[in-house]
Amino acid sequence: MERLKKINLKTVFPFLGLAAVIILFQVLTGGKVFSIRNLKAIMNDSFFILIGTVAFSFIMAVGNLDLSMGTVMAVSCTCAAFASGISPVLAIPAAVLAGLVLGCFNGFVHVHMGLGSLIGTMATQSVFQGILVLLLDGGTLAAPVSMLKWGSNGLKITVMILVSLVGAYIFNFTAYGKQCKAVGACSEAARLSGVSVKKVKYMTFIVMGGVVGLLGLFSLIRTGTASAATGGTLMMNVWCAALLGGLPLSGGSACRFRSAVIGSFTMAFLANGMTLMGLGTHDKQLIQGIVFLAAIAISFDRKNLVVIK
Amino acid sequence: MENAKIILTAENMTKSFGITRALKGVPLQLKSGEVLGLIGENGSGKSTLTSIIAGIQPADAGEIRLNGAPYGAQSSVEACRQGICMILQEKATFDHLSVAQNIFVGDEKRFGRFGILDIKRMNREAEDILKSIGITGLEVKKKIAECSFEEGKLVELARAASTDPQILIVDETTTALSQNGRNILYRMMEKMKRENKSIIFISHDIDEMMEKCDRLMVLRDGDYIDTIGRGDFSAARIKKLMVGREIADNYYREDHTCSYDKEVVLKLEEVSTEHLHNINLELHRGEILGFSGLADSGMHDIGKAAFGAIRLSSGRVCDKDGETVKNPQAAMHKKIAYIGKNRDQESLFINSPIKDNISVASLKKLSKNTFIPPRKEREFVLEWAERLEVKMQDIDQYVMELSGGNKQKVALAKWLGFGADIFILDCPTRGIDIGVKASIYRLMENLKAQGKSILLISEEMPEVIGMSDRIIVLKDGVQSGEFERDETLSEHALINCMV
Ligand SMILES: Nc1ncnc2c1ncn2[C@@H]1O[C@H](COP(=O)(O)OP(=O)(O)OP(=O)(O)O)[C@@H](O)[C@H]1O
Numbered sequence: 001m002e003r004l005k006k007i008n009l010k011t012v013f014p015f016l017g018l019a020a021v022i023i024l025f026q027v028l029t030g031g032k033v034f035s036i037r038n039l040k041a042i043m044n045d046s047f048f049i050l051i052g053t054v055a056f057s058f059i060m061a062v063g064n065l066d067l068s069m070g071t072v073m074a075v076s077c078t079c080a081a082f083a084s085g086i087s088p089v090l091a092i093p094a095a096v097l098a099g100l101v102l103g104c105f106n107g108f109v110h111v112h113m114g115l116g117s118l119i120g121t122m123a124t125q126s127v128f129q130g131i132l133v134l135l136l137d138g139g140t141l142a143a144p145v146s147m148l149k150w151g152s153n154g155l156k157i158t159v160m161i162l163v164s165l166v167g168a169y170i171f172n173f174t175a176y177g178k179q180c181k182a183v184g185a186c187s188e189a190a191r192l193s194g195v196s197v198k199k200v201k202y203m204t205f206i207v208m209g210g211v212v213g214l215l216g217l218f219s220l221i222r223t224g225t226a227s228a229a230t231g232g233t234l235m236m237n238v239w240c241a242a243l244l245g246g247l248p249l250s251g252g253s254a255c256r257f258r259s260a261v262i263g264s265f266t267m268a269f270l271a272n273g274m275t276l277m278g279l280g281t282h283d284k285q286l287i288q289g290i291v292f293l294a295a296i297a298i299s300f301d302r303k304n305l306v307v308i309k
Numbered sequence: 310m311e312n313a314k315i316i317l318t319a320e321n322m323t324k325s326f327g328i329t330r331a332l333k334g335v336p337l338q339l340k341s342g343e344v345l346g347l348i349g350e351n352g353s354g355k356s357t358l359t360s361i362i363a364g365i366q367p368a369d370a371g372e373i374r375l376n377g378a379p380y381g382a383q384s385s386v387e388a389c390r391q392g393i394c395m396i397l398q399e400k401a402t403f404d405h406l407s408v409a410q411n412i413f414v415g416d417e418k419r420f421g422r423f424g425i426l427d428i429k430r431m432n433r434e435a436e437d438i439l440k441s442i443g444i445t446g447l448e449v450k451k452k453i454a455e456c457s458f459e460e461g462k463l464v465e466l467a468r469a470a471s472t473d474p475q476i477l478i479v480d481e482t483t484t485a486l487s488q489n490g491r492n493i494l495y496r497m498m499e500k501m502k503r504e505n506k507s508i509i510f511i512s513h514d515i516d517e518m519m520e521k522c523d524r525l526m527v528l529r530d531g532d533y534i535d536t537i538g539r540g541d542f543s544a545a546r547i548k549k550l551m552v553g554r555e556i557a558d559n560y561y562r563e564d565h566t567c568s569y570d571k572e573v574v575l576k577l578e579e580v581s582t583e584h585l586h587n588i589n590l591e592l593h594r595g596e597i598l599g600f601s602g603l604a605d606s607g608m609h610d611i612g613k614a615a616f617g618a619i620r621l622s623s624g625r626v627c628d629k630d631g632e633t634v635k636n637p638q639a640a641m642h643k644k645i646a647y648i649g650k651n652r653d654q655e656s657l658f659i660n661s662p663i664k665d666n667i668s669v670a671s672l673k674k675l676s677k678n679t680f681i682p683p684r685k686e687r688e689f690v691l692e693w694a695e696r697l698e699v700k701m702q703d704i705d706q707y708v709m710e711l712s713g714g715n716k717q718k719v720a721l722a723k724w725l726g727f728g729a730d731i732f733i734l735d736c737p738t739r740g741i742d743i744g745v746k747a748s749i750y751r752l753m754e755n756l757k758a759q760g761k762s763i764l765l766i767s768e769e770m771p772e773v774i775g776m777s778d779r780i781i782v783l784k785d786g787v788q789s790g791e792f793e794r795d796e797t798l799s800e801h802a803l804i805n806c807m808v
């Protein structure tokens with residue numbers, strides 16, 4: 001009975017959103033959404049969105065944002081492509097390592113240089129972009145054809161489930177997850193409760209980097225190339241997923257892990273549905289922009305503004 | 310006095326928050342030129358009642374009349390315009406604005422000139438207001454973020470004074486103030502009384518209430534209990550009305566001997582910070598070491614420094630093995646706990662549930678191979694919330710929704726649950742009602758008996774005298790006196806060292 005009152009609109013909204021998107025496109029496309037072929041496509045889309053959002057949810061819990069993830073993915077992908085030239089297996093550590101290093105750099109800029117995460121990652125984003133251009137030298141890099149075979153659906157589903165489970169575990173049941181939310185709720189109070197605020201913030205960026213590096217690797221496996229366009233849609237997709245799922249920008253205890261999962265699927269069905277409808281890239285971008293705006297308008301906790309004195 | 314004009318009446322004030330019935334048909338009458346005291350346990354509805362009068366929130370039912378006419382301010386700004394102004398229990402200043410801007414917040418238009426704020430004039434007028442209520446040494450251009458908690462409260466006082474209210478509501482403010490701050494408030498109240506204006510005064514300090522109020526109105530669990538006039542004041546009677554039963558009088562420690570082990574558990578060596586100069590002190594096992602001083606004495610910095618929470622410009626803090634306490638984490642590792650004075654900003658996550666607040670310091674203890682079982686966490690939180698008698702719906706309730714005293718209990722629960730060997734308590738009983746206060750004092754005695762040590766920093770001199778084995782008085786950042794526990798020790802002796 002008491003629990004009941006807490007199930008308010010904000011909690012059910014993400015579920016409703018997911019259901020609405022599925023039903024809408026199911027009707028509009030005359031039932032094509034649930035064909036086997038399309039489900040595979042959705043899986044492929046949600047793979048990147050879900051894994052990215054899981055890592056991003058920790059950054060959001062702390063009350064931070066990340067603008068550089070798409071570029072980090074592209075750089076990792078490029079590093080993986082270089083490494084695969086030596087030996088395909090080397091692509092794996094190369095991608096993850098590149099991601100970790102760039103994530104570290106983000107952490108350094110935010111924690112040690114004391115820049116806000118938004119401005120900080122905006123700056124690092126353009127630094128990473130520069131690195132990317134240098135590495136690619138205006139062209140694209142191709143991976144050995146043998147690598148394309150790695151990307152089985154089984155592997156992707158396993159990785160997806162694994163990342164979600166590990167993410168959920170850390171987020172909800174470990175000291176680190178709770179400390180992330182504590183920092184987001186009030187960093188000074190967290191510091192005075194023995195939370196190493198700097199370490200926690202650093203860690204969120206490093207993990208984000210590593211995870212996005214992994215995505216870079218999968219991008220290489222999927223498309224066989226690394227180019228300036230790699231990862232171009234990641235950030236918008238992940239941000240939208242996080243907001244549609246109901247992760248508050250203010251961070252703190254209101255962050256729920258399920259938001260990351262629900263939001264990702266909402267986003268994946270949305271992107272897929274638009275493709276099914278035969279919309280062009282530009283139309284899709286416009287619609288996604290509108291969805292993003294709507295999600296931000298709904299999820300923005302105006303009440304919290306009063307508290308930030 | 311008896312037949313003074315009644316300026317404010319409230320009838321049948323009712324307010325619920327979900328299943329919590331904060332006010333159940335409470336009446337109130339305020340005469341002109343009087344100080345009406347409002348007293349009751351934590352969560353009895355004092356802040357709710359007064360904030361309704363001050364236009365901060367609406368009542369569910371009930372009628373208020375001001376000077377005979379129906380009154381229903383929709384906002385605090387509107388209430389202010391009608392002459393009712395409230396000083397909140399919580400911090401109500403804006404960190405990024407200057408002292409002057411905070412004093413005139415909401416009233417900046419007055420200083421507009423061709424659409425530009427005349428900051429010079431604003432600062433000048435702010436200075437005049439500060440001077441008129443006797444606040445000296447507060448720079449009006451300073452940002453609130455750089456002010457101490459007490460200075461922030463004084464700015465709120467100045468803000469109230471600047472609107473020249475007919476009715477001033479003072480909600481649980483004195484415990485945030487040191488002696489000189491209190492005197493400023495008392496003088497302001499006396500001046501208002503002389504001008505035939507009225508004050509509603511809330512405090513948990515019964516002696517203070519009996520001294521300052523003309524009438525006392527008692528609330529219990531949202532019910533109106535009784536109002537007593539100055540002639541009938543007696544501490545025992547007031548306590549009985551508040552709690553509903555007789556309560557014992559043994560408040561502080563009964564023994565009068567200074568007792569502690571020789572072992573030093575915490576040591577400050579030539580510690581200097583912005584407000585402290587070359588402080589040396591030793592805390593012993595089983596000792597309650599009290600600190601007393603005025604606002605600018607730097608005594609609140611002692612607590613922070615001992616917990617490793619602020620940068621020392623020189624010197625060091627070390628534990629019994631001579632290891633330096635570098636930061637709060639290291640301090641907690643050495644089983645040191647710290648409850649700060651600035652509750653909402655430093656001790657609590659007010660936008661989080663009670664559960665997250667109490668467990669955050671004990672996460673390490675609760676986890677087993679990184680896993681924190683939700684059941685275990687909830688049981689832990691519930692146990693400590695109940696031991697401190699936090700008045701709440703359940704442990705998932707947001708701390709923001711608790712009454713002031715209950716917030717303080719949550720902060721205490723967090724650190725008592727952590728189970729430290731050394732407790733640094735900065736104003737630990739701030740805003741806590743007498744019943745729970747007494748149990749906190751018993752708890753402190755228990756801790757002492759178990760060989761734990763307590764650094765007690767407090768604005769309440771009776772508390773410091775009543776509980777401490779040793780008392781150190783600070784003045785302008787240096788030690789100006791030291792006293793051992795003694796039956797004959799008086800507040801006078803301490804005050805002499807402070808000023
Ligand atoms: N916004 C709110 N949401 C839910 N409950 C609330 C809210 N504000 C107050 N309450 C509840 O109403 C009751 C009365 O609270 P109130 O703040 O008036 O107490 P109080 O007498 O001022 O106590 P204290 O001495 O601790 O300041 C408490 O049980 C409190 O939890």
Ligand SMILES: [Mg+2]
Pocket residue numbers: 355356357398480481712713714
């Ligand atoms: Mg109150």
